[in-house]
Amino acid sequence: MLGTDDLRFFLAVAEAPSLAAASRALDVSPSAVTQRLRALEERLGVHLVDRAGRHLALTDEGELIAERGRRIVDSLAELDEALAARRGQVVGHLRIVAPLGFGRRHVAPVAAAFQADHPQVAIDLLLSDRLGGVPSGSFDLAVHVGEIAQAAPGLIARRLAPNDRVACAAPAYLAAHGTPAAPADLRSHACIALRENDEDVTLWRFRRDGQEQRVRIEPRLASNDGEVVRGWALAGRGIILRSEWHVAADLRAGRLVRLLPGHTLPDAPVMALLGAPRRARAARTRRFLDALAAALDPAPWRA
Structure with missing residues (x-):
């Protein structure tokens, strides 16, 4: 039995x-x-x-x-x-997956506040930059930075916030090595790569006037940690390609300078992926998603 x-x-x-x-x-x-x-x-x-x-x-x-x-x-x-819903309560176990840096800065505070408002909800927050390696059945909600070509079967995608990608460098680096005028110039610069997800991180794709220009960089520094990469850029060690959410404050303060302003890069919107239909319908999942969407509207990095 x-x-x-x-x-x-x-x-x-x-x-x-x-x-x-x-x-x-x-x-x-x-x-x-x-x-x-x-x-x-x-x-x-x-x-x-x-x-x-x-x-x-x-x-x-x-x-x-x-x-x-x-x-x-x-x-x-x-x-x-x-039964809890009939009593006006939110209960249960909420499993959330989010990227390391974005999860620390933007998801963790919402999770803590949500649990304080709903003490009968237990929250597990897993931070990982390899969403593809996390079984879809193991989470209720996943946060992903970047376009999703096609969600895995059974998953529902929802756009939460806009987020551009930018190429940037510290003023000290540009003073010492010059400012690239075109994407092809990056081949002669010290470029820094962030190795995350399963993307081809050394192929930088720019677009101008409807034409794509691809540049294969040869990174002299590379890391799987966004904070490390940002720190190297701030120290004047080279050019990085980063999400707007991560470097917007540095750009406003002049600690980093946006490069190639006439070109655009593939954007990386903040997306939510909902797990199995039953979990997506659960009150705790729906309410947390609403709380996260409210915290990201307007996008804090554009405020």
């Missing part, structure tokens, strides 16, 4: 890449997870998880329990939410 606590425990194990990860998700020791899993298997009389190797693999019986158990747990959550 399986209880709801058993189902929630096993789903946490099934969704984790390892027993160690499951123990962190459950906030217990790995040995406690192993013992409880073994006891569950003995009680049911079936083998649920193949522990061979570094990663977990569900057996056929484990897959069956995970699939049907998720439906049961989701149905119970829907019932709790429906």
